[in-house]
Amino acid sequence: MPDPIITLTTDFGEASPYVAAMKGVILSINPTARIVDLGHQVPPQDLRHAAHFLAAAIPYFPPSVIHIVVVDPGVGTDRSLLYVEISGHRLLVPDNGCWTALGRLGLPHVRRLTERRYWREPVSNTFHGRDILAPVAAHLSLGIAADQLGPQVAAYVQLQTPVPHFDPQRSLWSGEVAFIDAFGNLISNIPATTLGDGPARIEVNGHPVPRRVRTYGEADPGALVALVSSTGMLEVAVVQGHAANYLNVKVGAPVAVLLID
Amino acid sequence: MPDPIITLTTDFGEASPYVAAMKGVILSINPTARIVDLGHQVPPQDLRHAAHFLAAAIPYFPPSVIHIVVVDPGVGTDRSLLYVEISGHRLLVPDNGCWTALGRLGLPHVRRLTERRYWREPVSNTFHGRDILAPVAAHLSLGIAADQLGPQVAAYVQLQTPVPHFDPQRSLWSGEVAFIDAFGNLISNIPATTLGDGPARIEVNGHPVPRRVRTYGEADPGALVALVSSTGMLEVAVVQGHAANYLNVKVGAPVAVLLID
Amino acid sequence: MPDPIITLTTDFGEASPYVAAMKGVILSINPTARIVDLGHQVPPQDLRHAAHFLAAAIPYFPPSVIHIVVVDPGVGTDRSLLYVEISGHRLLVPDNGCWTALGRLGLPHVRRLTERRYWREPVSNTFHGRDILAPVAAHLSLGIAADQLGPQVAAYVQLQTPVPHFDPQRSLWSGEVAFIDAFGNLISNIPATTLGDGPARIEVNGHPVPRRVRTYGEADPGALVALVSSTGMLEVAVVQGHAANYLNVKVGAPVAVLLID
Numbered sequence: 136m137p138d139p140i141i142t143l144t145t146d147f148g149e150a151s152p153y154v155a156a157m158k159g160v161i162l163s164i165n166p167t168a169r170i171v172d173l174g175h176q177v178p179p180q181d182l183r184h185a186a187h188f189l190a191a192a193i194p195y196f197p198p199s200v201i202h203i204v205v206v207d208p209g210v211g212t213d214r215s216l217l218y219v220e221i222s223g224h225r226l227l228v229p230d231n232g233c234w235t236a237l238g239r240l241g242l243p244h245v246r247r248l249t250e251r252r253y254w255r256e257p258v259s260n261t262f263h264g265r266d267i268l269a270p271v272a273a274h275l276s277l278g279i280a281a282d283q284l285g286p287q288v289a290a291y292v293q294l295q296t297p298v299p300h301f302d303p304q305r306s307l308w309s310g311e312v313a314f315i316d317a318f319g320n321l322i323s324n325i326p327a328t329t330l331g332d333g334p335a336r337i338e339v340n341g342h343p344v345p346r347r348v349r350t351y352g353e354a355d356p357g358a359l360v361a362l363v364s365s366t367g368m369l370e371v372a373v374v375q376g377h378a379a380n381y382l383n384v385k386v387g388a389p390v391a392v393l394l395i396d
Numbered sequence: 397m398p399d400p401i402i403t404l405t406t407d408f409g410e411a412s413p414y415v416a417a418m419k420g421v422i423l424s425i426n427p428t429a430r431i432v433d434l435g436h437q438v439p440p441q442d443l444r445h446a447a448h449f450l451a452a453a454i455p456y457f458p459p460s461v462i463h464i465v466v467v468d469p470g471v472g473t474d475r476s477l478l479y480v481e482i483s484g485h486r487l488l489v490p491d492n493g494c495w496t497a498l499g500r501l502g503l504p505h506v507r508r509l510t511e512r513r514y515w516r517e518p519v520s521n522t523f524h525g526r527d528i529l530a531p532v533a534a535h536l537s538l539g540i541a542a543d544q545l546g547p548q549v550a551a552y553v554q555l556q557t558p559v560p561h562f563d564p565q566r567s568l569w570s571g572e573v574a575f576i577d578a579f580g581n582l583i584s585n586i587p588a589t590t591l592g593d594g595p596a597r598i599e600v601n602g603h604p605v606p607r608r609v610r611t612y613g614e615a616d617p618g619a620l621v622a623l624v625s626s627t628g629m630l631e632v633a634v635v636q637g638h639a640a641n642y643l644n645v646k647v648g649a650p651v652a653v654l655l656i657d
Numbered sequence: 658m659p660d661p662i663i664t665l666t667t668d669f670g671e672a673s674p675y676v677a678a679m680k681g682v683i684l685s686i687n688p689t690a691r692i693v694d695l696g697h698q699v700p701p702q703d704l705r706h707a708a709h710f711l712a713a714a715i716p717y718f719p720p721s722v723i724h725i726v727v728v729d730p731g732v733g734t735d736r737s738l739l740y741v742e743i744s745g746h747r748l749l750v751p752d753n754g755c756w757t758a759l760g761r762l763g764l765p766h767v768r769r770l771t772e773r774r775y776w777r778e779p780v781s782n783t784f785h786g787r788d789i790l791a792p793v794a795a796h797l798s799l800g801i802a803a804d805q806l807g808p809q810v811a812a813y814v815q816l817q818t819p820v821p822h823f824d825p826q827r828s829l830w831s832g833e834v835a836f837i838d839a840f841g842n843l844i845s846n847i848p849a850t851t852l853g854d855g856p857a858r859i860e861v862n863g864h865p866v867p868r869r870v871r872t873y874g875e876a877d878p879g880a881l882v883a884l885v886s887s888t889g890m891l892e893v894a895v896v897q898g899h900a901a902n903y904l905n906v907k908v909g910a911p912v913a914v915l916l917i918d
Contacts, residue, residue, distance in 0.1 A: 137660070138398070142680075147577075148437065149433075149437040150435060150577075150578055151435075151449075151577040151578045152448070152449045152450075152452035153626075154434075154435065155405070155449070155452075155453035157456075158403075158434070158456075158457075159454070159455075159456030159458075160456050162461065163456065166398045166401070167398040169430070171684075173674075173676075173677035174671040174672065174676065176670065176672035177672065179578065179638075180636055188672075188674040189674075191675075191677075192677035192678050194681070195679075195681025195682050195685065197681075197688055208613065210612060211610060211611025211612065214613070260623070260624065261611055261623065261624070262626030265626065316669075316673040316675070317670030317673045318701050349782050350732060350783055351732060352732065352733060352736070353733075362782070363783070365675075365781045365784030370783075375701075375730055399659070407839075408838075409698065410698040411699065411710075412710075412838040412839045412840075413709070413711075414713075414838070414887075416664075416695035416717075417713060418717075419664075419693055419717075419718075420718035423662065423718060423722065424719040427662070427719055431693060433694065440840050440897075441840075441897055469873070469874065469897055470874045471872060471873060471874065472873065473872060473874035520885070521884070522872055522884065522887045526887065
């Protein structure tokens with residue numbers, strides 16, 4: 136049996152000692168835990184970014200890994216903390232919807248964390264990642280059963296993200312930029328499969344995207360291109376450039392695709 | 397026995413290959429070492445930031461973990477490198493006071509690193525993290541005794557950080573901003589316990605903080621609030637905002653608390 | 658036998674989920690793999706930066722470690738992906754020359770990755786780090802032989818980096834800034850040994866560097882100094898400052914050294 140794995144995804148940045156404190160708490164309870172950083176640069180309290188991040192990362196992990204997520208604008212209020220099991224993946228998350236995009240993987244089993252004997256005392260009002268999620272993850276990694284953590288719940292916050300719309304009369308998909316990666320590539324919320332192979336006119340924020348390619352290197356540096364993202368969505372990129380800066384767009388900018396037969 | 401853990405805290409950033417080189421040196425000497433990153437975004441040569449980071453992170457770790465700290469403006473001069481054991485925690489640090497805030501944990505046992513047989517040769521003049529601290533940590537993790545590293549010393553550099561002042565006649569606490577985290581929250585050097593539960597007038601840099609809350613989510617987004625930080629200090633924050641930018645303050649900005657009976 | 662180690666070096670940043678996805682793929686194939694982050698802040702698609710990073714990091718690792726490098730502007734084109742073994746170090750890299758500065762370590766053994774049974778299906782056009790390099794690394798860490806990955810090749814892309822020039826008549830070395838680290842220190846491509854111990858006039862971008870020191874702390878804060886970098890090259894730094902900003906120079910800026918006898 137390999138040593139248990141606990142991953143961390145936060146909006147803490149690395150200049151602050153918060154990630155380090157969580158690692159210390161985990162290792163104090165289970166010195167054999169293997170901690171894997173997924174990313175600590177989620178923009179502060181940006182639930183939509185966190186949701187996209189998790190949806191594009193968690194499915195690649197083997198079941199049984201424990202994932203802690205701390206993007207938690209509601210810390211210390213009466214929002215719950217949850218244990219979620221979905222298609223074998225185990226998450227410890229604030230009840231703010233950051234994980235619900237994973238719902239496509241299967242039916243989630245959700246528990247509310249209530250059993251204080253697995254928490255770190257005293258519990259602060261501002262850092263439940265350190266005082267609740269980290270110790271609960273460590274105890275889970277030692278083999279306690281999930282039903283020890285608290286009662287199963289059927290209701291939880293669902294993150295509503297805009298859904299693309301198809302107008303069959305105009306053969307027009309209307310969606311938006313759902314995520315901007317570190318290269319400035321614009322990942323839309325329009326599945327690439329819906330476009331088919333026929334010609335299409337693609338616009339981001341009203342700006343036409345002149346060319347569709349299979350991959351970045353097919354066009355010259357500086358070219359604005361549309362392609363299929365690594366997660367299967369329509370993506371707009373500037374080859375070896377930064378599309379978000381070039382088009383001056385943010386998450387939420389409209390993306391339109393006019394199918395032409 | 398779990399494999400030994402060595403943590404790294406530096407001001408190297410991640411774009412430079414320096415952290416990677418240290419990890420290579422450690423694993424070359426002890427391939428079973430488990431390396432845990434605490435953070436590599438300490439602002440360059442900022443000892444006060446490093447001191448706050450360590451004070452807020454190290455106490456959460458189990459004893460026996462070995463912590464390497466490389467924030468080292470004096471590298472290559474005659475400043476010493478130290479092995480510090482304090483309340484079971486083991487640190488390898490430059491003798492610049494970055495660790496002395498941990499003194500509240502107990503009496504430190506301090507040695508000066510002098511035994512070159514545990515170093516990497518040739519020792520450069522500019523990168524003792526790679527050439528001295530990393531190999532010494534790796535050898536320690538293999539089980540050599542600390543007294544092999546060099547002689548015990550009683551004198552070492554103490555980092556002087558401003559101490560808050562209480563004026564009993566005016567019932568006035570005067571302190572300052574000691575740390576600004578990635579959210580822009582201002583962590584002061586005034587322990588929250590000293591404020592009691594009575595009313596108080598709080599100012600940062602002369603700017604009044606209108607409201608005291610238990611946690612961020614109690615006030616509306618954009619509200620300027622005072623609360624107890626996760627380390628028990630008086631903290632000033634903008635809910636879902638960035639207090640440091642909003643108030644235009646830096647570490648060292650004055651914080652005043654007038655107790656009202 | 659310690660668990661196998663796989664390192665990751667990318668230009669993905671940490672706000673994107675790409676590094677996380679690669680870690681998931683690795684652990685899904687080999688749950689005992691120990692993943693070590695070398696750095697994810699290589700500037701996007703900056704092969705020269707990546708080459709310097711790897712040359713300054715890989716040699717410190719023990720042999721048998723597997724290093725994945727994803728700085729890959731040509732992803733999805735007909736550029737190859739390579740397995741490289743050099744002086745015991747094992748790398749999985751795009752064929753873009755990012756690794757060829759390691760050629761000084763010995764004769765490389767190079768294979769082209771062609772055996773799709775070790776890949777993740779379906780293979781995307783834009784993320785071969787996740788779909789090819791990560792799964793191949795995981796399979797390698799499970800013990801498959803390198804000759805299972807694809808045929809040996811003798812030709813591969815060599816990264817051409819400027820070589821310093823010596824004019825014996827004028828006793829003048831002409832080189833350039835090869836790397837700028839997180840402190841703003843300028844690492845040149847002129848080996849420090851070539852300077853000898855005699856007097857020399859040093860200029861960066863025409864700006865004279867008034868003083869040579871053994872280490873930063875020998876001069877006052879703010880002083881512009883020349884010294885030997887931790888990798889043995891001529892380095893120019895501002896003590897406790899940022900030489901790149903101070904001199905307003907970028908990688909490629911000319912560095913001249915006039916030897917004076």
